[in-house]
Amino acid sequence: MTALTGPQVSTFTAFRATLRRDLLIALKRRNDLLNPLMFFLIVVSLFPLGVSSDPQELTRIAAGTVWVSALLASMLSLDNLYRADYEDGSLEQLLLSPQPLYFLVLAKNIAHWLVSGLPVVLLAPLLAYMLYLPADAYWTLMLTLLLGTPVLSLFGSIGVALTVGLGSRGLILAVIVLPLTVPVLIIGAKAVADASLGLALGMHYSLLGALLALSLSLAPLASAAALKISVN
Amino acid sequence: MWQWFFRLGSPKWFYELSGRWLPWLYVAMTVLLSIGVIWALLFVPQDYQQGDTIRIMYVHVPVASISLACFPLMAVAGVITLVWKMKLADMVAMCAAPIGAWFTAVALATGAIWGQPIWGTWWAWDARLTSMLIQFFLLIGVIALRSAIESPDAAARACALLSIVGAINVPIIKYSVEWWNTLHQPASNFAMDNESPFGPEIWVPLVIMICAVYLFFVISLILSTRNEILVRERRSQWVVDLIAAQKPQGA
Numbered sequence: 001m002t003a004l005t006g007p008q009v010s011t012f013t014a015f016r017a018t019l020r021r022d023l024l025i026a027l028k029r030r031n032d033l034l035n036p037l038m039f040f041l042i043v044v045s046l047f048p049l050g051v052s053s054d055p056q057e058l059t060r061i062a063a064g065t066v067w068v069s070a071l072l073a074s075m076l077s078l079d080n081l082y083r084a085d086y087e088d089g090s091l092e093q094l095l096l097s098p099q100p101l102y103f104l105v106l107a108k109n110i111a112h113w114l115v116s117g118l119p120v121v122l123l124a125p126l127l128a129y130m131l132y133l134p135a136d137a138y139w140t141l142m143l144t145l146l147l148g149t150p151v152l153s154l155f156g157s158i159g160v161a162l163t164v165g166l167g168s169r170g171l172i173l174a175v176i177v178l179p180l181t182v183p184v185l186i187i188g189a190k191a192v193a194d195a196s197l198g199l200a201l202g203m204h205y206s207l208l209g210a211l212l213a214l215s216l217s218l219a220p221l222a223s224a225a226a227l228k229i230s231v232n
Numbered sequence: 233m234w235q236w237f238f239r240l241g242s243p244k245w246f247y248e249l250s251g252r253w254l255p256w257l258y259v260a261m262t263v264l265l266s267i268g269v270i271w272a273l274l275f276v277p278q279d280y281q282q283g284d285t286i287r288i289m290y291v292h293v294p295v296a297s298i299s300l301a302c303f304p305l306m307a308v309a310g311v312i313t314l315v316w317k318m319k320l321a322d323m324v325a326m327c328a329a330p331i332g333a334w335f336t337a338v339a340l341a342t343g344a345i346w347g348q349p350i351w352g353t354w355w356a357w358d359a360r361l362t363s364m365l366i367q368f369f370l371l372i373g374v375i376a377l378r379s380a381i382e383s384p385d386a387a388a389r390a391c392a393l394l395s396i397v398g399a400i401n402v403p404i405i406k407y408s409v410e411w412w413n414t415l416h417q418p419a420s421n422f423a424m425d426n427e428s429p430f431g432p433e434i435w436v437p438l439v440i441m442i443c444a445v446y447l448f449f450v451i452s453l454i455l456s457t458r459n460e461i462l463v464r465e466r467r468s469q470w471v472v473d474l475i476a477a478q479k480p481q482g483a
Contacts, residue, residue, distance in 0.1 A: 158397055162377060162390050172373075172380050176394065179369040180401050183408035190412060211404070222397050225314075229389045 014099040015107045022111030025084070036077035037119050043069040044127045055132045062131035063141070063192035067185055069127075070120050070145060071152060075174055077116035078156040081108065082164045082227070091164075092231055101224035109150075109157050109220060117149035133196060140195035144188040147208040154219035155180045161226035184211060241318035243461040244470050250454045257451050264444035271437040288346040290438060294445035296339040296364070302332030303367065306374070307399030310392030320457075322388040323464065325395060326378060327456040331449065333371040340364055359410040366405050370398045384464075 009017075026033055047065045048058055085091040094104055124145055125138050133141065159177035166172065191204035272290035279286035309325035312318050343361060344354045355361065374394050381387035465471045 158393075162394060163380070165386075166380050168380075172376050175369070175376050176373040179366050179373060179405075180397070182366050183401075183404050186408045186412045207408075218400070222393060226390065226393055229386055229393065232383075232386065 009099070011099050011103055014097065015103045018094075018104050018107035019111050022108055023114065026080075026111065026115040032077075032080050033115055033119075036073045036116050037123060039076050040069050040073035040120055040123060041127065043072055044131070048131070059132045059134065059196070062128060062133040063137065063196065064189045065131060066124055066127055066133075066141060067145075067148075067189040067192070070124070070149060071178075071181055071185055073120055074117060074149060074152040074156060075177060077112070078153075078160050078173060078177070080116075081112050081157055081160045083160075086164045086231070091227065095227060095231055101227070102220050105157065105161075105220040105223045105227070106216075109153050109223070112157070113150050113153040117145075117153055120149060121145040133192070136198060137192050137195040140201060141192045144191045144204065144208060147205070147212050148184045148188040151184050151208075151211050151215045152181055154215040154223075155184075157223040158219055158226055161223045161230060163230070164227070165230045184208070187211070241316065241320050243320050243323070243465055244468075246320055247458055247461050250458060254451070254454065257447055257454070261444055261447035261451060264440055264447065268437055268441040268444050272441060276434060276437055282350060285346060285349045288342060290441045292339065292342040292346055293438060294442040295335050295342060297442060298445060298449050299332055299335035299339050299364070299367070302328055302335065302371070303395070303399045303402050306332070306395040310395040310399075313388055313392040314396075319388075319464070320461075322392065323457050323460045324453065325391065326388075327453055327460055329371055329374050329378070329391075331452050331456065333368060333375065335449065336364060336368040336371060340368065359406075359412065362412075363402075363406045363409040366409070367402060370402070374398065 044065060047061065047069075051057060051061060082091055085094065095101065097104065121142055124141055128138060128141055156173075156177050159173050159180075162176065163173050187204055187207050191201055191208070194204065195201055268290065272287055276287065276290075278284055306325045306328050309321040309328070312321035313325065340361070343364070347356065347361075348354050374391055377394055378387050378391050381390055462471055462474075
């Protein structure tokens with residue numbers, strides 16, 4: 001690390017540049033942006049078709065349905081996270097950079113969440129309305145998704161990083177990542193269900209916040225280590 | 233102090249040492265298992281509520297307790313693999329995953345067989361059952377990742393990392409599931425005195441069974457690791473010599 005030549009770049013600049021680059025690429029690929037969202041919409045609308053169109057029954061399953069669909073949509077969008085970078089070689093450049101990999105991975109994860117997680121959060125009330133979720137629970141649904149979907153992106157990033165070099169990775173990614181996301185699903189869905197019953201919610205938010213803090217600090221480290229293993 | 237640790241990393245050394253241990257482990261396991269099974273099946277008094285079904289506990293509890301120990305074991309082996317690049321640790325982790333998955337499956341199956349007469353259902357979305365099921369999924373994930381990566385070295389490090397991530401998550405999953413729903417009886421405190429519902433005539437055979445099943449796990453792990461050592465070291469001289477020595481002359 002002593003013989004670095006050329007202009008020195010601060011970690012924050014590198015972080016911002018990575019974030020900007022990933023967001024730009026995402027905005028140029030409208031389909032990648034739209035597909036997970038459409039998937040989310042379609043999966044949610046399959047539930048009334050498969051279960052029942054009875055408003056009372058739908059109210060009961062609304063919280064879980066929206067959460068499970070958000071989880072699946074996040075899983076589907078994960079493949080974009082490192083794949084193109086792996087194929088065109090820019091991932092190797094990222095690993096060679098003198099900047100701490102933690103921040104670069106974090107920037108990529110944040111960019112990924114902004115284009116795949118945030119739209120899901122914003123679309124959620126519409127779907128909640130279609131499933132007759134009680135109006136009291138709307139804010140809880142959005143807030144828990146806001147706290148929970150970044151955790152999904154961060155955990156998912158570890159799985160993608162581990163499988164990025166493999167030929168057929170779609171299914172193995174889901175097998176690895178889905179069990180890890182169980183706590184987020186449990187707490188998020190229960191918070192929304194409790195909110196529609198008018199129960200206290202402080203504990204749910206604290207638990208989700210704790211999960212978010214934990215995954216923000218540890219998951220990018222694991223992703224960085226996984227990337228180093230996958231890219232040799 | 234570190235010398236034995238690094239010597240342990242040599243597959244050849246482990247192969248020879250475990251070969252000397254195995255007969256003793258077999259004897260200990262056979263003795264404990266016979267005592268435990270006979271005691272548990274024939275001499276333990278019937279439970280005043282559960283009758284003879286209480287005897288399922290003597291299989292279920294040992295198997296379940298070992299399947300819980302499997303992830304920490306894999307995570308420790310994973311740390312050793314990543315930090316010291318010790319091949320043996322990876323072989324142990326690799327062999328522990330399928331054995332652990334089997335133990336988890338058996339724990340779930342015996343739990344279902346026990347649950348049917350007691351709760352009246354084979355399956356309930358109860359906290360411990362569910363967290364066992366998710367642990368089973370996690371183990372399947374590690375096994376699937378191992379088989380998907382072709383380079384053994386990359387597979388070793390990737391699985392090591394996934395085991396560590398999984399081991400950090402297992403307690404989080406356990407507590408979140410527990411918080412979500414619970415029906416399973418809490419883990420009982422065993423006491424020496426007879427006032428507790430679990431007197432010594434109940435728990436002594438249980439402890440014997442736990443030790444016996446632990447030995448069974450250790451023996452399975454050692455046998456499977458020895459196999460893996462022979463496969464991976466098949467080109468090294470000591471394995472060639474070993475195979476040559478075991479072959480009958482002229483065959």
